[in-house]
Amino acid sequence: NYWTSSSSSVTSGYKRQIDYNTNFETRATGNLNDGYSVRCIQGEGQVLPVVTTTAISGITSVGASSGGNVTSDGGASVSAKGVCWSTTPGPIIGNGKETTDGTGTGTFTSTISGLTLGVTYYVRAYATNIVGTAYGDEISFTTAYTVGENFGGGIIFYIDGTGLHGLIAATSDNASTSDWGCPTTATGATETALGTGLANSITISNTCLAGAAYICITNPINGFGDWYLPSKDELYQLYLNKAIVGGFSETLYWSSTEMSTTNASRQDFITGLQLSHSKSMTSRFRAIRSF
Numbered sequence: 001n002y003w004t005s006s007s008s009s010v011t012s013g014y015k016r017q018i019d020y021n022t023n024f025e026t027r028a029t030g031n032l033n034d035g036y037s038v039r040c041i042q043g044e045g046q047v048l049p050v051v052t053t054t055a056i057s058g059i060t061s062v063g064a065s066s067g068g069n070v071t072s073d074g075g076a077s078v079s080a081k082g083v084c085w086s087t088t089p090g091p092i093i094g095n096g097k098e099t100t101d102g103t104g105t106g107t108f109t110s111t112i113s114g115l116t117l118g119v120t121y122y123v124r125a126y127a128t129n130i131v132g133t134a135y136g137d138e139i140s141f142t143t144a145y146t147v148g149e150n151f152g153g154g155i156i157f158y159i160d161g162t163g164l165h166g167l168i169a170a171t172s173d174n175a176s177t178s179d180w181g182c183p184t185t186a187t188g189a190t191e192t193a194l195g196t197g198l199a200n201s202i203t204i205s206n207t208c209l210a211g212a213a214y215i216c217i218t219n220p221i222n223g224f225g226d227w228y229l230p231s232k233d234e235l236y237q238l239y240l241n242k243a244i245v246g247g248f249s250e251t252l253y254w255s256s257t258e259m260s261t262t263n264a265s266r267q268d269f270i271t272g273l274q275l276s277h278s279k280s281m282t283s284r285f286r287a288i289r290s291f
Contacts, residue, residue: 002039011031015036046131047131048132049074050070051070052069052071052137053068053124053136054068056123059146060145060151061117061145061151062115063111065109066125068107068108068127077103077104078129080103081103081128082125083125083126084099085112087120088122091122093126099111118144121143123141145159145166147244148241152168152224152289153221153222153223154170154288155169158194160194167194167230167289168291170287172247173284174287175215176284179281181208184262185207186261187207189201189203189213189256190259194231194234197231198226198228200229202217202228205217205218215285216285228256235253235265239267239272252269252277254283258279260276263278266283
């Protein structure tokens with residue numbers, strides 16, 4: 001005789017008589033003080049949840065976004081759901097590398113953070129109920145710098161072919177407007193290419209103790225002191241990604257490229273044209289730095 005969990009009265013409960021060597025079994029009642037065998041079970045009528053993993057998006061040097069969809073709770077309430085990750089296939093929860101994104105069924109979004117640049121990670125969604133934890137399909141991705149990523153005191157707007165270096169723009173213009181500096185003196189800051197804005201700015205600042213380049217060089221932003229006025233080509237890249245970086249006015253911006261003794265290059269942030277204008281004119285300007 002085995003007790004069931006069902007009572008028949010205040011003083012009695014249902015039991016089940018099972019003969020191990022025959023097909024005979026019957027239900028009867030027994031006094032609650034009687035002693036019968038007990039067999040405990042878990043998850044009666046319940047199974048693991050069903051969950052899928054959302055595709056990876058928003059990859060940066062230190063994180064990404066994912067999530068999942070719990071399409072079935074398995075007949076028991078889902079007490080936790082999220083994603084887990086590791087640097088080897090088959091990530092599981094319990095290693096401190098998982099998110100907790102609510103309970104129950106339905107879709108959820110997960111933010112994966114604290115990652116390392118250039119490392120491949122494996123991600124699975126998970127859902128837990130009383131029966132256990134189920135996992136979704138596995139997805140892998142590799143962290144990388146991304147245009148638009150907040151990094152190094154500003155926003156990345158250019159990444160070179162190696163994927164490891166690029167340019168960062170300050171999140172706002174340095175001042176309302178300024179002249180270029182040295183309106184009638186040639187400084188020799190004539191470089192135009194990507195990667196030459198810093199050298200231009202240093203050259204200008206050695207001669208001009210005022211103006212856009214001098215302001216960029218001498219004013220730290222967000223804890224970094226190596227900002228400078230972009231070269232002509234660097235400024236054009238910034239123009240191309242102006243919507244991603246944000247905060248620009250629809251007007252002209254100074255570059256650090258000197259065109260003649262009296263002129264320097266400005267970028268039109270409306271038309272995209274690059275123009276040679278008098279260094280004594282005032283324009284907006286935005287500092288950048290490299291990494």
